[in-house]
Amino acid sequence: MIDTLGPIIPESDDKPHEECGIVGAYVPGESIARTTFFGLFALQHRGQESAGIATSEGDEIHLKAKMGLVSQVFREETIAGLPGHLGIGHTRYSTMGGSKEYNAQPLIAEGQRGQIAVGHNGNVINAAALRVEMAEEFGSTFEKTSDTEVIAELFAKAPGNDWFEVSSYAMRRLKGAYSLAIMTKDKLIAVRDPLGIRPLCLGSLNGGWVVASETAALDNLGAEFVRELENGETLVIDENGVTSKIWSGARKAHAMCVFEQIYFARPDSILNGELAYETRQRLGAEVYREHPVDADIVVGIPDSSTPHAVGLAAAAKIPYAEAIIRNRYVGRTFIEPDQKARAQGVQTKFNVMRGVVEGKRLLVVDDSIVRSTTITRVINMLRHAGAAEVHVRVASPPIKSTCHFGVDMATLSELIAANMELDEITKYIGADSLAYLSVDGLLRAVRAPKNSYCTGCFTGNYPIPVQLEMNKMGFETITAD
Ligand code: SF4
Numbered sequence: 001m002i003d004t005l006g007p008i009i010p011e012s013d014d015k016p017h018e019e020c021g022i023v024g025a026y027v028p029g030e031s032i033a034r035t036t037f038f039g040l041f042a043l044q045h046r047g048q049e050s051a052g053i054a055t056s057e058g059d060e061i062h063l064k065a066k067m068g069l070v071s072q073v074f075r076e077e078t079i080a081g082l083p084g085h086l087g088i089g090h091t092r093y094s095t096m097g098g099s100k101e102y103n104a105q106p107l108i109a110e111g112q113r114g115q116i117a118v119g120h121n122g123n124v125i126n127a128a129a130l131r132v133e134m135a136e137e138f139g140s141t142f143e144k145t146s147d148t149e150v151i152a153e154l155f156a157k158a159p160g161n162d163w164f165e166v167s168s169y170a171m172r173r174l175k176g177a178y179s180l181a182i183m184t185k186d187k188l189i190a191v192r193d194p195l196g197i198r199p200l201c202l203g204s205l206n207g208g209w210v211v212a213s214e215t216a217a218l219d220n221l222g223a224e225f226v227r228e229l230e231n232g233e234t235l236v237i238d239e240n241g242v243t244s245k246i247w248s249g250a251r252k253a254h255a256m257c258v259f260e261q262i263y264f265a266r267p268d269s270i271l272n273g274e275l276a277y278e279t280r281q282r283l284g285a286e287v288y289r290e291h292p293v294d295a296d297i298v299v300g301i302p303d304s305s306t307p308h309a310v311g312l313a314a315a316a317k318i319p320y321a322e323a324i325i326r327n328r329y330v331g332r333t334f335i336e337p338d339q340k341a342r343a344q345g346v347q348t349k350f351n352v353m354r355g356v357v358e359g360k361r362l363l364v365v366d367d368s369i370v371r372s373t374t375i376t377r378v379i380n381m382l383r384h385a386g387a388a389e390v391h392v393r394v395a396s397p398p399i400k401s402t403c404h405f406g407v408d409m410a411t412l413s414e415l416i417a418a419n420m421e422l423d424e425i426t427k428y429i430g431a432d433s434l435a436y437l438s439v440d441g442l443l444r445a446v447r448a449p450k451n452s453y454c455t456g457c458f459t460g461n462y463p464i465p466v467q468l469e470m471n472k473m474g475f476e477t478i479t480a481d
Pocket of ligand 1 (some may be wrong): 260
């Protein structure tokens with residue numbers, strides 16, 4: 001029997017929001033807009049607010065960027081209007097600057113080396129200060145409200161005899177997270193920040209080259225994965241092939257966002273040399289080793305917690321069961337359920353199968369808890385469906401601080417682990433027991449020494465000093481003033 005009682009669960013209500021996805025491609029003889037489209041399509045999970053593609057056939061940059069999903073923004077006729085063998089693409093979730101069409105990327109900037117288009121994943125924490133400095137130094141004016149405009153303007157106006165000198169200059173001035181796909185009318189440039197906070201990889205395709213936030217985008221294009229970019233590395237790709245340089249100030253060890261491993265990246269992407277799916281299985285196994293409990297079945301909250309649950313079940317030698325079914329077609333909806341629908345307990349996202357959980361002791365696995373809305377409602381649904389006990393294991397540590405490097409994490413006052421003790425949270429979400437993975441366990445599972453990942457939202461220790469409680473709309477305020 002299907003249980004449909006319980007409260008409504010809005011889409012994406014209780015997960016950190018991914019930042020952005022970027023793609024760049026230089027493939028002579030190919031319609032690059034089409035290639036870029038399919039690369040972006042594979043990165044849709046990294047941003048659903050806007051999508052854009054810029055292309056060039058060697059003479060000028062053509063651009064299309066709008067609010068909406070990749071498949072909504074681009075149609076056959078749009079792709080046909082973007083000629084060329086060189087291009088970049090971007091999917092955006094606004095981490096700095098409002099959700100406005102004028103902030104959709106790629107952004108265009110103009111300088112002494114001509115026009116450039118820029119797609120950015122990450123967050124530059126000194127963007128506000130740079131705006132003021134660049135207005136004085138270069139006479140720059142800013143019309144948009146995102147940190148990407150600052151990056152684009154800096155790369156357009158920076159001194160330098162070649163793109164490596166320009167990139168080194170920019171790296172000296174930018175602070176924070178930035179993986180970049182940049183194009184001129186005849187070159188593709190890829191940049192990963194000196195800490196390597198956001199991922200970026202290189203692939204080869206039909207005699208040309210592709211860069212993308214994740215290897216899953218390369219797979220989607222049939223490209224061959226070559227390697228991940230190093231910290232502080234710049235690639236320049238043109239008719240001479242790929243040339244690379246690493247900025248002398250780059251940190252040797254990565255400070256890659258550990259949340260990419262836990263949740264953001266697709267499970268079929270390779271991060272720091274390992275398949276995210278396998279890393280997630282180890283995270284699940286590790287939290288069970290730290291906090292074992294007797295149960296009849298292991299249940300993952302689909303889809304993001306499934307790999308963690310599979311890994312935990314194997315370590316615990318407890319059967320894994322698909323007890324919660326996720327509506328695969330849940331996306332953005334502008335239709336709010338009315339009071340009648342609420343009263344009927346209409347579920348938009350999850351449904352629990354009573355026959356699987358009734359009378360059983362459940363070990364429920366979640367990859368992370370932000371506000372606790374989802375886990376609370378899932379436990380409620382499981383109890384409605386007759387679960388005898390609900391034990392929760394979280395395959396990441398408690399989130400106690402906000403992110404400053406490109407992830408919308410909710411405010412400090414909304415983070416449940418920043419405001420309640422473990423026993424209070426257990427009671428609040430209605431679990432029989434609750435345990436989180438330790439920070440040491442997390443680092444063991446991702447097979448990393450302590451300083452090779454950013455763990456800021458768990459530990460409060462960031463790879464570079466940050467101002468606490470940053471405002472995503474900071475530039476909107478400056479512009480309004
Ligand atoms: S603070 Fe958290 S989400 Fe932000 S970059 Fe660091 S690990 Fe990732």
